[in-house]
Amino acid sequence: MTVTAAKGFSAAGIAAGIKESGGPDVALVVNTGPRRAAAGVFTSNRVKAAPVLWSQQVLKGGEVTAVVLNSGGANACTGPQGFQDTHATAEKAAEVLGCGAGEIAVASTGLIGILLPMDKLLPGVGRAAAELSEHGGEKAAIAIKTTDTVHKTAVVTSPAGWVVGGMAKGAGMLAPGLATMLVVLTTDADLDAGTLDKALRDATRQTFDRIDSDGCMSTNDTVLLLASGASEVAPEYGEFADAVREVCGELARQLIGDAEGASKDIRIEVVNAASEDDAVEVGRSIARNNLLKCAIHGEDPNWGRVLSAIGTTNAAYEPDRLAVAINGVWVCRDGSVGDDRDLVDMRFREVVITADLAAGAERAVIWTNDLTADYVHENSAYSS
Amino acid sequence: MTVTAAKGFSAAGIAAGIKESGGPDVALVVNTGPRRAAAGVFTSNRVKAAPVLWSQQVLKGGEVTAVVLNSGGANACTGPQGFQDTHATAEKAAEVLGCGAGEIAVASTGLIGILLPMDKLLPGVGRAAAELSEHGGEKAAIAIKTTDTVHKTAVVTSPAGWVVGGMAKGAGMLAPGLATMLVVLTTDADLDAGTLDKALRDATRQTFDRIDSDGCMSTNDTVLLLASGASEVAPEYGEFADAVREVCGELARQLIGDAEGASKDIRIEVVNAASEDDAVEVGRSIARNNLLKCAIHGEDPNWGRVLSAIGTTNAAYEPDRLAVAINGVWVCRDGSVGDDRDLVDMRFREVVITADLAAGAERAVIWTNDLTADYVHENSAYSS
Known part of the structure; x- marks a missing residue:
């Protein structure tokens, strides 16, 4: 399923020996057509990994035949050699698939600042191509894991006969612009690259861009959407965009649910904002407040830290009209003490913080x- | 010494019963003149505690006779009642000192969102006034501690016969604009409020504004500078400003050295920036990267996380010209792998990260x- 839920795709995931653990580390996703339209969204970090620089060029053509993905190394901050290695990876995939390297997107994830072992990666691409299967989506999703404890997949099937499916990896360094490491979405809907691009940007803006596990923005974030046209159905834009957003939303939720070291998933709802931008700014400020994140870990409904975080934003509001609910209990009203904080039940993994700006309707x-x-333990021992 | 190192000041610190521990929790600093010039800098958080709102008004007059400080409660997000309580505190101090409430600054620190026990605070102000002493600076510095493990003081003495001294509290929620909880500086130099204001702003911009323990901005930050004129010396501006900056710098360094749960103090030097603003923006981005902060905790010279943080800024630089040194070893050159990371010795508490933007001279x-x-443990259990 996953990236092979849609017709017109095959995939594989194999162990090429890049990871010291010997686990699966190379995935290949191939669009077998008839169309090869594609769109991509990449990290807004100005320090971009070699595969991001490469794939951005590939996507400009609006056509992608295959995506090569590897875990075990990000190929970021690796200089000219790193870019040559990405190029060689694309050439290798093009050779075994019988297409041009300019149709091959590449994505990498793992530690920054080390060169990939090309003597293992290139033969791995060949072996992955030999194992391509219409049922290979699951193996591909597994091969892109790094510190992920589970692989992440989602599928939406339209009654009209087309499908959007996808896979994602990411467990840390999740922050807006984008908010994940690697995502490949596939569809057998019959759409052009421009439509895919619009649907993908609309979806990521409201999903991956709105999860923020640790405020740290990756050098390698890549979200690709490939369309085979194999269903021979050309859906309405709105219907298709909804499906893409639903798949992205499900994957984003899975990423947050598997974030490194986390014990709580925190849903921050900012309501009655003057604008959507204000709501997003306030939500992100709350999401990045380390003191609040510690308090939630301790099941402490510390609304003062929510107000402190709101106070650092430029959003429209009056401090003495702010209200905050934690799991439905309005512990802060009119910028001051509200209902009894002992009423808040925080035993469950999901915690909902509602911030009412009383400044509008967005x-x-x-x-x-x-x-x-x-989290501290996992990330203080990561590269050693 | 501390706030009583300069002539013309008395101070006291007593236990009023605000803290459940029974420890000292009320401090009083009095300027006995002949002058009563003063300047203040306050948090830029838009959610400001009642004592901040009060003291900002007091400072507009340019004269302060005394400062009342309490630990054990921040009096933030406490609504109109909180403001009335601050007003009553100033009135009480004015009554016992025989001056107007408009000359009394108030500062509070502790948990947000709870009203202060006025039945304990007001008698405490009276008792502190009864214990005022020219040697009371140390007791005042101790009474403003919250999670601080040590009290923080600094003094600079000019050969010309004047002194700048100060005390600070703060161990968490340290972030620019300002970066500390409460600081009171005193001097016996003979200067007007405008000169004090300029010197204080120049100093805080380069000291308290440039420490960032956890990216969390307080609702209560207050830095006050009081001048008694008792030395009868009117120093040159430059000489006085240098002394104020030195005292602020020493206090800022002590705050970082006592930050909650920290095991490393990290000095981030951004060099060869196109502008000072660029250098500060890049430094703050690095300082707030949780993944890097975890890596340093693990004594892992993970320069990739430094580059990731630089990449999120708008500063002028080319990614392939960036260089990073950790404790003097240039582990990243030209945006890629540099010298052997195994050469980096990170056993000591102080770690120096140098980021070279190769874009200018600032x-x-x-x-x-x-x-x-x-840090997680201390801040997940703070209010409970």
């Missing part, structure tokens, strides 16, 4: 996680 | 701490 939802000793 | 230093399981 809203946005941002997801984040708590800050835990496990 | 520089700035930002201080932060590592992110530790102890």
